[in-house]
Amino acid sequence: MTQSKTEVLVGGAVLAVAVGFLTFAAQITGVGGNAASYPLTASFRSLEGVNVGTDVRLAGVKIGSVNSVVLNPETFRADTIILVKEGIEIPDDSAITIASEGLLGGNFVEIVPGGSPFMFEPDAEIEDTQSAVSLVSLLLKFVSGSGE
Incomplete structure (x- = not known):
């Protein structure tokens, strides 16, 4: 009887740690339920090293992630949808580039802000x-x- 109680307690503790780990991992990677965000689109000639889930950064700070990447069969360009955290306004003359973290690091999407007083609306295209x-x-x- 004592052994079965111990097994149940240890099993419950292992299950609680597993749930905690999964919750933590989802928050860190941004997988679990996206916080409020809005989409922007961009079309790239080459999207080498960028996949769904890749960071989108502004001034080195993560402000979103790549949500979708598809090949446009008419233009042969990579049409991309990025999600930007709600509350971060980006001037409508901003540029978007694929940057590298270094020789051995991966690529990320970087937004270079412009100086326009007007901001991108949701679903706008960064040209x-x-x-x-x-x-x-x-x-x-x-x-x-x-x-x-």
Whole structure:
């Protein structure tokens, strides 16, 4: 009888720790129920290294994430939807770029704010985009001495 009570208590403790861990992981990754946010769209020539869930940053601070990436069959560009946290207003002349965290780091989406007094409305398109730069092609240009 004592052994079964101990097993039940240990099992309950393990279950509670597992639920706590999953809740913590969902909050950190932003998977569990997105906080209030609004969508913006952008179209990139190359979205190398960016997937659904990739961070969207402004001044190095995470303000959202990539929600959707699809190939546009007419333009052969990567049409992207990003979600930006509610309350963060972005000037409508801002640019959006694919940036790298370093040689070994991953890529993220960076918003470079403009100076317009007007802000993007939900579902607006950011037209000023800069695609990912391929590190391999940069190295090949450097090695070959091509200045193109």
